[in-house]
Amino acid sequence: MTVLSAKNVTVRFDELAAVSHVNFRATEGTLVGLIGPNGAGKTTLVRALANLILSEGIVKLDGQRLEAIARRTLAQNVAYLAQGQPVHWPLSVRQLTTLGRLPHRAPFQRHGFDDEDKVERAMSLASVTELADRTIDTLSGGERARALLARALAVEARVLLVDEPVAALDPYHQLEIMEVLRRYAEEGGLVIAVLHDLVLAERFCHRLFLMRDGGLLCDGAPHEVLTDDNVQAAYRVASAHGEHDGQRFTLPWRRIDAD
Amino acid sequence: MTNAGPSRPWLVYAGLIASVIGLFTLSLMIGRGGVWLPASENVGADVADIILFEVRLPRALLGLIGGAVLGACGAALQGLLRNPLAEPGLVGASSGAALGAVVVFYFGLFGGQMAVPMGGLVGALVALGLLYGLAGRRPDVMTLILAGVAINAFAGALTSLALNLAPSPFAALEIVFWMLGSLADRSMDHVWVAAPFAAIGLLLVLSTGRALDALSLGQDTAKSLGFSPGWATLRVILGTGLAVGALVSVAGMIGFIGLVVPHLMRPLVGYHPSRLLLPSMLAGAAVMLAADVVVRLPMQGPELKLGVVTALIGAPFFLMLILRSRRAAA
Numbered sequence: 113m114t115v116l117s118a119k120n121v122t123v124r125f126d127e128l129a130a131v132s133h134v135n136f137r138a139t140e141g142t143l144v145g146l147i148g149p150n151g152a153g154k155t156t157l158v159r160a161l162a163n164l165i166l167s168e169g170i171v172k173l174d175g176q177r178l179e180a181i182a183r184r185t186l187a188q189n190v191a192y193l194a195q196g197q198p199v200h201w202p203l204s205v206r207q208l209t210t211l212g213r214l215p216h217r218a219p220f221q222r223h224g225f226d227d228e229d230k231v232e233r234a235m236s237l238a239s240v241t242e243l244a245d246r247t248i249d250t251l252s253g254g255e256r257a258r259a260l261l262a263r264a265l266a267v268e269a270r271v272l273l274v275d276e277p278v279a280a281l282d283p284y285h286q287l288e289i290m291e292v293l294r295r296y297a298e299e300g301g302l303v304i305a306v307l308h309d310l311v312l313a314e315r316f317c318h319r320l321f322l323m324r325d326g327g328l329l330c331d332g333a334p335h336e337v338l339t340d341d342n343v344q345a346a347y348r349v350a351s352a353h354g355e356h357d358g359q360r361f362t363l364p365w366r367r368i369d370a371d
Numbered sequence: 372m373t374n375a376g377p378s379r380p381w382l383v384y385a386g387l388i389a390s391v392i393g394l395f396t397l398s399l400m401i402g403r404g405g406v407w408l409p410a411s412e413n414v415g416a417d418v419a420d421i422i423l424f425e426v427r428l429p430r431a432l433l434g435l436i437g438g439a440v441l442g443a444c445g446a447a448l449q450g451l452l453r454n455p456l457a458e459p460g461l462v463g464a465s466s467g468a469a470l471g472a473v474v475v476f477y478f479g480l481f482g483g484q485m486a487v488p489m490g491g492l493v494g495a496l497v498a499l500g501l502l503y504g505l506a507g508r509r510p511d512v513m514t515l516i517l518a519g520v521a522i523n524a525f526a527g528a529l530t531s532l533a534l535n536l537a538p539s540p541f542a543a544l545e546i547v548f549w550m551l552g553s554l555a556d557r558s559m560d561h562v563w564v565a566a567p568f569a570a571i572g573l574l575l576v577l578s579t580g581r582a583l584d585a586l587s588l589g590q591d592t593a594k595s596l597g598f599s600p601g602w603a604t605l606r607v608i609l610g611t612g613l614a615v616g617a618l619v620s621v622a623g624m625i626g627f628i629g630l631v632v633p634h635l636m637r638p639l640v641g642y643h644p645s646r647l648l649l650p651s652m653l654a655g656a657a658v659m660l661a662a663d664v665v666v667r668l669p670m671q672g673p674e675l676k677l678g679v680v681t682a683l684i685g686a687p688f689f690l691m692l693i694l695r696s697r698r699a700a701a
Contacts, residue, residue: 159591183599214596263588
């Protein structure tokens with residue numbers, strides 16, 4: 113079933129189009145990797161999908177335009193984790209994760225045991241349970257990234273938009289977070305994750321969107337998207353391919369001169 | 372640091388409420404030079420009643436309202452701007468109110484004792500209108516701060532100009548003394564001028580708790596959690612402007628309470644902006660009432676001005692807080 117669809121989505125900053133004419137339909141149970149070079153418009157597209165910036169074209173959640181959905185309902189259904197998410201006060205990891213339950217609380221309603229369970233579950237998914245009482249300013253970069261992901265997981269939204277969730281992590285935690293995102297998708301969510309690591313993207317994602325210059329250059333299964341020609345066209349690099357455990361992987365290998 | 376907030380917030384609330392009630396009562400009981408009203412046998416019951424209800428009650432009420440306003444607005448602004456240095460004067464309404472009052476002094480528009488507060492209110496509202504005019508239709512936090520700084524500077528310059536051109540040294544002195552901030556010699560009329568604005572302002576500010584919590588993750592994330600940063604900003608700025616503008620109109624400039632009180636409360640209730648609002652309101656009231664008792668203790672000389680005392684105590688205290696938190700961070 114289609115959860116999220118984009119039709120002719122275009123975002124302009126002044127006259128410059130950061131995202132232009134993006135079309136897709138994405139279904140539940142899918143982990144989508146949004147890849148592409150710096151400045152391709154990945155972050156802008158994700159923000160448009162979360163209704164955080166004005167865009168032309170139509171984004172629909174369950175067939176309903178985002179603008180027509182009540183703010184709180186939208187917040188319950190679409191969670192967003194910003195790239196380099198700031199945390200302005202030294203909150204504990206548990207307090208931070210609990211903020212993810214805000215969309216589910218009616219005004220004046222206090223947060224209940226149900227919420228507490230969900231907070232614990234989100235912390236355990238992101239493996240930050242041991243850090244629950246530590247404040248965010250005392251964490252390492254990797255611990256911090258996982259705590260922030262826990263906050264986004266705690267929303268338990270049907271659509272999870274995450275911007276570079278593994279950028280600051282070591283290989284162990286990169287694999288761990290990708291597993292979490294994949295499981296989130298397989299349990300019925302739609303996850304769209306901005307990624308730079310082609311190996312992780314190919315290994316874990318069900319589907320890839322390759323962006324260049326604001327448009328979708330290619331959209332499909334990882335092995336269809338990460339061809340030599342596509343990688344070269346998008347990133348200006350020649351790639352090498354290999355196989356391990358029956359899975360194909362792609363390595364960016366050599367720069368190609370612009371001319 | 373593993374401080375994740377209080378295990379017993381009700382204890383903090385109980386302590387704060389008890390302090391406010393105690394200090395309010397003390398404010399009613401203690402007079403100039405520490406004279407204990409009920410024990411003084413030189414005055415008759417009717418005089419005692421007049422002192423209690425017409426001199427001390429308005430003063431205590433203004434201390435209660437004013438301190439609550441400064442504490443709550445300081446905490447809300449620090450949450451909104453995500454900056455522990457924010458204080459209620461930042462939005463420009465208090466310097467606008469001061470200028471409005473000074474204009475009344477300067478032009479000698481003494482239409483009764485309420486002319487100065489009315490001038491202050493007009494000044495505060497003009498400053499607020501100017502703030503939103505300057506910041507545009509979709510104001511972001513940085514633009515608002517800069518506009519507030521500009522308004523403060525301009526209102527300050529105009530106030531200085533009034534002093535510079537003051538027709539007599541007495542007029543200048545009167546202006547300066549008024550600006551130092553005081554709750555002495557205020558009547559119930561002053562309370563009635565300030566109270567409605569303070570109430571509206573406090574309601575606006577206290578309604579933003581959850582939005583402020585969400586904003587501690589930045590504007591985008593707050594929006595994705597279902598809050599409108601613009602609406603929260605409007606409520607905090609408008610609420611602070613109305614409440615603090617009205618307070619300055621009746622009491623002059625009283626600094627440092629709005630800045631320091633949230634810092635006092637954080638170790639007790641944690642860093643959540645929403646959990647800080649009510650305790651800061653109560654603690655602000657307690658601190659203001661206490662400071663207003665302190666100013667009337669000296670028997671001789673002119674009465675100390677409340678704004679002078681809050682700054683005298685507040686500034687070193689604030690420095691100590693900063694040094695301590697830096698040492699903890701190191």
